[in-house]
Amino acid sequence: MKTITRLTLLVCLLASVCLAIDPFPEEPNPGEELERAEQVTGNYGGNLTVGGRAEPKTLNPVIATDAVSREVIGRMMADLIDINRASQETEPALAKSCKTSPDGRTFILQLRKGIRFSDGHPFDADDVVFSFAVYLDENVDSPQRDLLIIDGKPLTVTKLDQYAVRFTLPRPYAAAERLFDGLAMLPKHLLEKPYREGKFVQAWSLNAKASEIAGLGPFRLKQYVPGQRVVLERNPYYWKVDSKNERLPYLDELTFLFVGSEDAQVMRFEAGESSMITRLSSDNYNLLARERDRTHAQFADMGPGLEYNFLVFNQNDLSSKKLEAVARKQKWFRELNFRQAVSAAIDRDSIVRLVYGTRGAALWGNVGPGNKLWLNTGIPHPQRSLDSARQLLKSAGFSWNQAGQLLDASGSPVEFSIITSSSNMQRMKMATLIQDDLSHLGMQVHVVPLEFRAVIDRVFQSLDYDAAIMALGGGDADPNPEMNVWMTNGTSHLWHLHETEPATAWEREIDQLMQQQMITLDYAKRKQLYDRVQQLIAEHFPFIFLATPNILAAADPRVGNFRPAVLEPYTLWNADELYIRTPVTNAGAR
Amino acid sequence: MRSKTALLFAMVIALHLTLLLAGFLAPCDPAAQDRNLPYAPPTRLHFVDASGWHLRPFVYRLSAGPNGYFEDKSQSFAVHWWRGGPAYRLLGIFEIKRHLFGVDKPATIALLGTDGFGRDEFSRVLSGGQISVAAGMAATLLALAAGTIFGVLAGYYGGWADESLMCATEVFLCLPWLYFLLGVRAFLPLHLSPARTFLLLTCVIGLIGWARPARLVRGIVLSARSRNYVLAARSFGGSDFYLMRRHLFLEVFGLLLTQAALLVPRYIAAEVTLSFFGLGVNEPVASWGNMLSTLQQYSVLVSYEWLLAPAAALVVTSVIYSLLADALHSRLEFRST
Numbered sequence: 001m002k003t004i005t006r007l008t009l010l011v012c013l014l015a016s017v018c019l020a021i022d023p024f025p026e027e028p029n030p031g032e033e034l035e036r037a038e039q040v041t042g043n044y045g046g047n048l049t050v051g052g053r054a055e056p057k058t059l060n061p062v063i064a065t066d067a068v069s070r071e072v073i074g075r076m077m078a079d080l081i082d083i084n085r086a087s088q089e090t091e092p093a094l095a096k097s098c099k100t101s102p103d104g105r106t107f108i109l110q111l112r113k114g115i116r117f118s119d120g121h122p123f124d125a126d127d128v129v130f131s132f133a134v135y136l137d138e139n140v141d142s143p144q145r146d147l148l149i150i151d152g153k154p155l156t157v158t159k160l161d162q163y164a165v166r167f168t169l170p171r172p173y174a175a176a177e178r179l180f181d182g183l184a185m186l187p188k189h190l191l192e193k194p195y196r197e198g199k200f201v202q203a204w205s206l207n208a209k210a211s212e213i214a215g216l217g218p219f220r221l222k223q224y225v226p227g228q229r230v231v232l233e234r235n236p237y238y239w240k241v242d243s244k245n246e247r248l249p250y251l252d253e254l255t256f257l258f259v260g261s262e263d264a265q266v267m268r269f270e271a272g273e274s275s276m277i278t279r280l281s282s283d284n285y286n287l288l289a290r291e292r293d294r295t296h297a298q299f300a301d302m303g304p305g306l307e308y309n310f311l312v313f314n315q316n317d318l319s320s321k322k323l324e325a326v327a328r329k330q331k332w333f334r335e336l337n338f339r340q341a342v343s344a345a346i347d348r349d350s351i352v353r354l355v356y357g358t359r360g361a362a363l364w365g366n367v368g369p370g371n372k373l374w375l376n377t378g379i380p381h382p383q384r385s386l387d388s389a390r391q392l393l394k395s396a397g398f399s400w401n402q403a404g405q406l407l408d409a410s411g412s413p414v415e416f417s418i419i420t421s422s423s424n425m426q427r428m429k430m431a432t433l434i435q436d437d438l439s440h441l442g443m444q445v446h447v448v449p450l451e452f453r454a455v456i457d458r459v460f461q462s463l464d465y466d467a468a469i470m471a472l473g474g475g476d477a478d479p480n481p482e483m484n485v486w487m488t489n490g491t492s493h494l495w496h497l498h499e500t501e502p503a504t505a506w507e508r509e510i511d512q513l514m515q516q517q518m519i520t521l522d523y524a525k526r527k528q529l530y531d532r533v534q535q536l537i538a539e540h541f542p543f544i545f546l547a548t549p550n551i552l553a554a555a556d557p558r559v560g561n562f563r564p565a566v567l568e569p570y571t572l573w574n575a576d577e578l579y580i581r582t583p584v585t586n587a588g589a590r
Numbered sequence: 591m592r593s594k595t596a597l598l599f600a601m602v603i604a605l606h607l608t609l610l611l612a613g614f615l616a617p618c619d620p621a622a623q624d625r626n627l628p629y630a631p632p633t634r635l636h637f638v639d640a641s642g643w644h645l646r647p648f649v650y651r652l653s654a655g656p657n658g659y660f661e662d663k664s665q666s667f668a669v670h671w672w673r674g675g676p677a678y679r680l681l682g683i684f685e686i687k688r689h690l691f692g693v694d695k696p697a698t699i700a701l702l703g704t705d706g707f708g709r710d711e712f713s714r715v716l717s718g719g720q721i722s723v724a725a726g727m728a729a730t731l732l733a734l735a736a737g738t739i740f741g742v743l744a745g746y747y748g749g750w751a752d753e754s755l756m757c758a759t760e761v762f763l764c765l766p767w768l769y770f771l772l773g774v775r776a777f778l779p780l781h782l783s784p785a786r787t788f789l790l791l792t793c794v795i796g797l798i799g800w801a802r803p804a805r806l807v808r809g810i811v812l813s814a815r816s817r818n819y820v821l822a823a824r825s826f827g828g829s830d831f832y833l834m835r836r837h838l839f840l841e842v843f844g845l846l847l848t849q850a851a852l853l854v855p856r857y858i859a860a861e862v863t864l865s866f867f868g869l870g871v872n873e874p875v876a877s878w879g880n881m882l883s884t885l886q887q888y889s890v891l892v893s894y895e896w897l898l899a900p901a902a903a904l905v906v907t908s909v910i911y912s913l914l915a916d917a918l919h920s921r922l923e924f925r926s927t
Contacts, residue, residue, distance in 0.1 A: 263887065263888030263889070264888075266888055266889070267888065281889070283887060283889035283890065283893075284888070284889045286889070287888075287889040287892065287893060347625070350625045353625070353628070354625060354628050354706060354707065354708075417781035422868050425884075425886070425887055429706065429707075431873075432707065432873045432874065433623075433707070435873065435874065436621075436623055436707075436874065446781035446782075446872065447872055447873050448781050448872070449868040449872075
């Protein structure tokens with residue numbers, strides 16, 4: 001009897017140990033059409049810990065809007081066609097091929113056969129049709145829905161057979177295959193029930209059990225500890241193999257620590273508690289780089305990113321709001337010469353040196369040097385000139401009093417405030433530099449640091465501000481995601497929101513050009529159209545572009561295949577290829 | 591005891607004189623940016639070069655290299671006393687261009703280094719001290735004035751006046767003052783001129799702080815009003831105002847001095863806290879609080895130790911005032927026994 005009890009205990013013990021071990025990758029079988037990453041090699045094992053600034057809000061890919069949630073979800077999910085963050089080109093993912101009709105309206109995607117979700121359930125065209133039905137459902141209100149509505153009509157999805165799907169667009173759409181990037185394919189077998197019951201939005205919350213969530217990404221949920229971390233473990237059925245035909249990913253686990261600020265991330269990294277920092281400021285990058293000899297950490301300066309920082313003046317229609325003080329200043333803000341003068345007086349080189357420690361690039365347009373495919377190299381880069389700024393102001397009727405203060409045509413002193421997020425030290429610094437630059441023109445500028453949400457509220461809702469320093473871009477190199485900024489009816493048309501009709505001829509021209517480039521399939525022609533858009537923006541200064549930071553990242557020396565990119569997610573886009581050089585279960589102290 | 595108090599008073603006077611003459615003592619304009627010298631370390635004063643010793647100190651020009659700043663020893667620049675420089679207003683009235691010391695261009699003298707915009711930290715500590723200490727003192731005056739008036743009234747008249755005023759003090763003592771100040775500032779207009787911000791800060795800090803001195807004053811007045819000399823003065827026909835001014839106020843004067851010495855550093859810290867969070871005096875005007883706010887960045891905190899100078903100045907000021915309060919308290923206790 002005693003022996004039986006002992007044996008039972010032993011079996012239980014062994015079973016519990018086996019259950020605790022991370023799943024080992026399944027051997028590739030001939031029925032699976034796997035993607036082969038020819039250049040990729042590595043070795044299995046290890047846990048990669050990444051510090052995150054905040055906790056994810058949800059694990060539901062359809063409703064996630066915040067960057068942190070999307071970063072975690074992105075490692076658990078996969079899309080039909082992916083943008084390779086290194087080359088910035090599209091490449092097949094769950095769809096092994098994509099055939100486009102000559103009119104550019106129809107796409108037939110052949111899906112990989114034999115691949116499975118992270119719970120082992122097979123993936124096929126039904127999942128694709130279901131996923132797009134969810135994304136397009138008004139009741140779900142997915143942030144991606146707008147991307148799939150073209151000219152007010154949704155794209156249609158038709159199942160051709162178990163592994164083929166046809167997408168039909170209402171009209172030709174340039175770079176349509178880029179639409180598929182980031183649209184995670186959902187497991188119909190798990191989500192159809194909550195969707196039919198109208199409970200889809202509540203599905204896959206942070207409280208969901210790991211067994212209730214399945215995706216096609218390299219990892220799957222293992223554990224969520226509120227306030228501390230999310231632990232992902234290897235998806236044993238992942239659809240990519242390396243050059244040796246071994247199934248990816250290499251890592252046993254990927255842990256996201258909720259750390260807080262970037263400074264806290266740096267401290268955790270220095271202490272060896274995290275193995276990678278996704279995005280660093282130049283100050284912290286330089287700080288860590290100084291200790292390179294001790295830590296032997298890997299550093300990556302990928303050059304200028306796609307984000308653009310800018311100063312925007314409030315040119316909104318304030319007739320329905322009681323904002324007389326702002327409305328009075330708008331006659332300056334709407335004056336092209338005034339905006340040109342401000343731009344001419346700003347010392348962008350100093351911004352790059354003092355704010356980004358030379359790890360950034362000055363900007364004169366919305367497309368920075370990081371976006372090589374779409375940059376209009378013909379945009380002039382005039383040097384800072386206070387003289388030409390004064391001339392511009394003089395020609396617009398401005399004058400100066402004895403004390404050197406700038407006065408408008410009615411004799412009122414030019415005084416305005418710049419709001420910016422108090423949590424973003426870089427933009428605070430920019431504001432102080434601009435304040436000093438403009439003081440040389442006799443403008444009295446007040447820098448007002450506000451909590452980030454207060455800035456957003458003022459810029460998008462109350463419109464109660466004079467000028468603001470903000471940043472946009474960073475998602476994709478293609479012009480299409482910029483439609484909502486430059487089109488008159490765009491939701492991020494910040495200098496003049498809720499415009500029904502273009503207020504000026506150049507805005508009308510931009511509207512036409514952006515519409516036209518969206519339906520033009522030929523890259524060279526699209527480039528020509530977008531070049532003109534950039535030229536118009538640079539000539540009319542709706543935004544006064546300032547600078548773009550370099551994409552900087554750091555990793556533990558043992559992290560292999562560390563290849564950050566200038567597109568989001570900067571470091572974890574190839575999480576399936578990352579590996580730990582010496583397999584360990586914890587990153588350990590450096 | 592007396593010599594210690596006198597020494598502390600002398601230190602307080604020296605501190606305030608230093609801040610009053612900040613423009614004269616500072617070699618640079620505190621708001622002037624030298625964008626070629628961000629985070630430059632403190633300038634080293636030299637007395638020795640290849641030709642031997644010099645009585646007059648001199649500096650070398652700083653240049654930026656790949657490994658940080660280095661001194662360009664090809665040319666030395668003597669420190670000149672009593673020299674011209676950027677204009678400033680002495681005591682806020684007289685426009686003067688004379689400074690205690692300085693060096694010729696292109697060299698710069700930054701005794702406490704520079705901040706991220708290349709602004710001279712020494713000049714900014716002095717200039718920022720003017721704002722922070724003046725805000726602390728003005729708020730103290732306001733708090734003590736309000737506290738004395740309400741305390742004397744409550745203690746002298748007693749009854750419903752006493753009860754209602756003391757009830758009000760309890761409310762004010764319960765207020766979490768920092769959060770209250772943050773809340774008040776958030777309701778104010780977006781941008782205020784530095785002078786208005788200063789006035790506002792002073793009023794808010796001072797008016798919140800009246801409760802504690804009021805209770806102390808009330809206690810002393812309550813016991814003093816029934817003393818024989820007060821009763822005698824009243825019987826001779828002294829008016830309420832006369833009694834308060836001639837007798838009761840003198841009773842509380844010592845307490846007010848001690849309270850002032852205690853409250854000034856506390857209110858300086860309040861101003862520093864608000865400016866640290868961006869709710870006080872804003873750029874480019876310096877205050878110890880907004881100067882310290884840059885240290886919220888970890889990389890700055892661990893890399894540029896000279897930027898802790900405003901914190902050191904705050905500590906020194908607080909210690910001097912606290913010691914003075916202690917000495918005054920001891921003297922008053924000694925007198926009363």
